[in-house]
Amino acid sequence: MRIILIGYGWRSLFFYRIIKALPHQFTLVTWVLRTQERAEEVQKLYGVQTCSNVHQALCVEHDLVILSVPSSSMKELLSVLINHDEKILCETGFTSLPLQTLNTLYAGYRASNSRIFIAEQYRRQPYYHTCHALSPLLGPLTEARCASLHDHHGISIIRYFLDEKGANCTITAVNRSSWVVKTGGRDSIDIEGVRVQSKRITAVLAFDDGKTGYFDFSDVQYHSSIRSSHFSLFGERGEISDYEVRYLNGDNEGVLQTIQRFEDGGLTNNPRSLRSLTFGDVCHFKNPYWPLGFNDDEIAIALCMEDACNGRGYGLHEALQDSYLAQCIHRSCSEGRPLETHTQIWADAFSSL
Known part of the structure; x- marks a missing residue:
């Protein structure tokens, strides 16, 4: 399976190590970095094809895009990939995003032909x-x-x-x-x-x-x-x-x-x-x-990658529900009171499966 990897850091290196260890299953066709300087650095360090432009990367033939970036960059990049109707394996960092952003993100996804799976490996x-x-x-x-x-x-x-x-x-x-x-x-x-x-x-x-x-x-x-x-x-x-x-x-x-x-x-x-x-x-x-x-996390992440390549796995609606409940836990702590959760726009996706 031909993979585009977007992002660089501790988590993205999990994906890189797995791709490198399983060449009969995965091929990294290009690695997208935030700046051209970092792209050149990573290309020399790991001997892989890199670039600093997402749109340029998407022109390369591929089967799956792995998005492994901080929460602050996730919404913008995920929106770009959704607009391109990509099949995506995305990191899990939705909890720090406002609930309104989560709803907006899901509404855009629901209106697209994109497929999003989440690397919730546990x-x-x-x-x-x-x-x-x-x-x-x-x-x-x-x-x-x-x-x-x-x-x-x-x-x-x-x-x-x-x-x-x-x-x-x-x-x-x-x-x-x-x-x-x-x-x-x-x-x-x-x-x-x-x-x-x-x-x-x-x-x-x-x-x-x-x-x-x-x-x-x-x-x-x-x-x-x-x-x-x-x-x-x-x-x-x-x-x-x-x-x-x-x-x-x-x-x-x-x-x-x-x-x-x-x-x-x-x-x-x-x-x-x-x-x-x-x-x-x-x-x-x-x-x-x-x-x-492989340690247990690497085994689980590799299985998530296989699942996503085969069009199955932990969906965006599940990740948003988990993040919403986690947000409610933090709100209950800060407000010092019990909180009642409410049905969100992604709830229908659970009953449609």
């Missing part, structure tokens, strides 16, 4: 994929607790497991600060023992059908060695808590089993690579890119 991660496959063991699902992902990412997982689609809910959220010792950042380890203020948002999403989502995230969580991440799913007949699964068998007797990760490498000379996730003697996720050394 549903495609091996762990969440396995949890979803095991969820029938729990009976009808009633609650999901996501204490592992921020903003729209966490909301996406809650909605996915509770099957809420575009449903409305009442959101009650608080934002509290506390001290914690800094242990690192995205690309660093910190052993200075410096105390920093950490903000934790907790929210209850009470959906109209009686199901409940619990959102819990600290702003140091992704890069801290002393703040862990957790996921729980609750049903009438059982629960998943991280890697433990408790459920009732056919005789209504309690059973406890664990999800197992099998990785090659690490303690051997083989490249480190996830092979599979199993439950009992059943494999629920087999890494299609094994034995490449």
Whole structure:
């Protein structure tokens, strides 16, 4: 699949690494940068075709445009691509855009022949994929607790497991600060023992059908060695808590089993690579890119790229719903009161699928 990549940064390099590692599946036909100087720099650094003009890039034969730019540039570039009726895999940064902008963006998309898919990779991660496959063991699902992902990412997982689609809910959220010792950042380890203020948002999403989502995230969580991440799913007949699964068998007797990760490498000379996730003697996720050394995020993003190339995946309406609910969480925090969500113009897209 011939790909145009727009944007340069930490996230866009995920796409580049995947394209380079899977040449039998993907070809980068051109990489669009913000300035000509940066385009020339990237061309020399990575040995790829680059340019600084989106319209020029779209003249090159291609199958998919990947848009990986900051939120401040997203609306303008996405509008250009929509007007060209492009098939697009777009990054997830809609939460920082005003709700009116989200509605305007969707209205333009709905009137076009464009196809937009969003690189919301967590549903495609091996762990969440396995949890979803095991969820029938729990009976009808009633609650999901996501204490592992921020903003729209966490909301996406809650909605996915509770099957809420575009449903409305009442959101009650608080934002509290506390001290914690800094242990690192995205690309660093910190052993200075410096105390920093950490903000934790907790929210209850009470959906109209009686199901409940619990959102819990600290702003140091992704890069801290002393703040862990957790996921729980609750049903009438059982629960998943991280890697433990408790459920009732056919005789209504309690059973406890664990999800197992099998990785090659690490303690051997083989490249480190996830092979599979199993439950009992059943494999629920087999890494299609094994034995490449992809981490779980890279596996999930590669799957999103494959999905988009094949005309399927997490749609724009889903991303906008997740971003809208995340905005409501922040509003509930700042206003100090519960908020009732309201149906948006993209809600019809859920019922049309």
